Structure formats: structure tokens, C-alpha cells
Amino acid sequence: AQSVTQLDSHVSVSEGTPVLLRCNYSSSYSPSLFWYVQHPNKGLQLLLKYTSAATLVKGINGFEAEFKKSETSFHLTKPSAHMSDAAEYFCVVSKAAGNKLTFGGGTRVLVKP
Amino acid sequence: NAGVTQTPKFRILKIGQSMTLQCAQDMNHNYMYWYRQDPGMGLKLIYYSVGAGITDKGEVPNGYNVSRSTTEDFPLRLELAAPSQTSVYFCASSTRGDGTEAFFGQGTRLTVV
Numbered sequence: 198a199q200s201v202t203q204l205d206s207h208v209s210v211s212e213g214t215p216v217l218l219r220c221n222y223s224s225s226y227s228p229s230l231f232w233y234v235q236h237p238n239k240g241l242q243l244l245l246k247y248t249s250a251a252t253l254v255k256g257i258n259g260f261e262a263e264f265k266k267s268e269t270s271f272h273l274t275k276p277s278a279h280m281s282d283a284a285e286y287f288c289v290v291s292k293a294a295g296n297k298l299t300f301g302g303g304t305r306v307l308v309k310p
Numbered sequence: 311n312a313g314v315t316q317t318p319k320f321r322i323l324k325i326g327q328s329m330t331l332q333c334a335q336d337m338n339h340n341y342m343y344w345y346r347q348d349p350g351m352g353l354k355l356i357y358y359s360v361g362a363g364i365t366d367k368g369e370v371p372n373g374y375n376v377s378r379s380t381t382e383d384f385p386l387r388l389e390l391a392a393p394s395q396t397s398v399y400f401c402a403s404s405t406r407g408d409g410t411e412a413f414f415g416q417g418t419r420l421t422v423v
Contacts (some may be wrong), residue, residue, distance in 0.1 A: 201352075206350065231411070233414075238417075239416065239417075240314075240400065240414040240415055240416045240417055241353075241400065241402075241414040242414075243411050243412075246411060287352060287353070297343075297355055297358060297368065298343070298353075298355070298402075298412060300345075300352035300353040300354070301352055302350060302351060302352045303350070303352050
């Protein structure tokens with residue numbers, strides 16, 4: 198079985214300050230991990246993915262995430278938030294067979310000017 | 311390149327009515343999925359398909375049916391709509407089942423009254 202816990206349902210940051218979105222996963226095998234972003238009334242867009250290569254993964258729009266097996270974590274960071282980063286972010290784990298994605302509950306990010 | 315196309319974007323149903331949510335992809339992906347998104351709950355898998363003629367249940371299949379007669383199309387059928395099926399529905403597709411990226415449609419917002 199696999200599961201994903203996003204530790205914060207809401208995060209509020211000021212524009213230009215760092216963003217940290219926390220994600221812990223549970224999986225009985227080596228997982229593939231993803232971060233997706235959903236802007237209001239839009240579909241989901243892939244930010245980045247980890248598939249057992251480098252543990253520090255760089256994604257689009259300046260986001261990156263670090264896979265830490267010992268901590269079963271895959272936290273998402275960005276050094277400097279932009280107003281356009283206001284959205285909901287989902288941490289996702291994939292089961293290899295069937296590629297069924299298990300989603301965390303989501304973290305809604307608010308960026309203050 | 312259209313990607314994953316869902317229709318309709320919005321729909322209001324009365325209790326007991328039926329409808330089909332359409333999903334089509336033009337990327338020749340074998341894997342297709344239907345998810346529902348409830349507020350604060352992340353996305354939950356309803357049904358998925360690993361190829362034409364093959365479908366299987368996800369986490370929350372009750373009250374839904376699917377078919378996959380072609381690689382491109384994966385419609386979701388609601389036979390007797392209930393208020394509990396009020397949700398946003400997302401269709402997605404991916405190339406194969408080993409942690410590859412899933413591409414999502416824009417979603418269908420369904421309200422059952």
C-alpha cells in the first residue's frame with residue numbers, strides 16, 4: 198500500500214520569500230514521486246518528478262524537491278515566491294504496476310504582495 | 311496538440327439522472343484514468359484502463375461505469391446520479407505504468423441537485 202501526507206493544508210508567504218511545501222510518503226517499494234500544481238479552475242500540471250535518479254530534482258518555474266529516503270520525505274521548495282505561484286500543490290506517489298497515482302490532500306499557497 | 315480533452319466543462323444533474331463524461335486523448339497513450347476531486351481531499355481514482363478493452367476499478371468506483379473501446383476515448387458513465395457524486399472530475403493519460411508523467415484534462419465540474 199502507498200500513501201502521501203502533505204503536512205500543511207495552507208501556506209501563506211510574502212512575494213520574494215522562500216516557499217516550503219512538506220510531503221511525507223509511505224511505500225513498500227521504491228516509489229516514483231511527483232509534484233503537480235493546479236491553478237484555479239485549471240487542470241493539473243507537472244512541476245517535477247523523482248524516479249530514482251538524482252535525489253535533488255529541479256522542476257519548472259524555479260521549483261525543486263529533494264528525495265530523502267531515510268525521512269520518507271519529498272519536500273518542495275522555491276527560493277523566491279512570485280504572485281503567479283498562488284495555486285494548489287499536490288504531492289503524488291506512483292505505483293509502478295498500473296501507474297496508479299496516489300495524491301496527497303493538497304497544499305494551497307497564498308502569496309502576499 | 312490538444313492533449314487530454316474533457317467534455318462538458320460544467321453540468322448540473324438532478325438526482326437519479328444519468329450522464330456520460332467524455333474524455334479523449336490524442337497522444338496515443340495506453341493508460342487512462344478517471345479521478346474525482348473533492349474539496350481538501352486530493353484526487354481519488356475512480357477507474358483506470360491500461361489499454362483498449364481493459365478497465366479496472368480504482369479506490370472509489372461505486373456509482374460509475376467505464377468503457378475503453380478505442381485507445382483515444384475513455385468515457386465515464388453515471389447511471390443514477392446522487393448528491394454524493396457532486397465533485398470535479400479529471401481524466402488523465404500516461405504512456406506506461408512505470409512512474410511516467412500523467413497528463414490531465416481541464417476537468418468537469420458536476421453538481422447533482
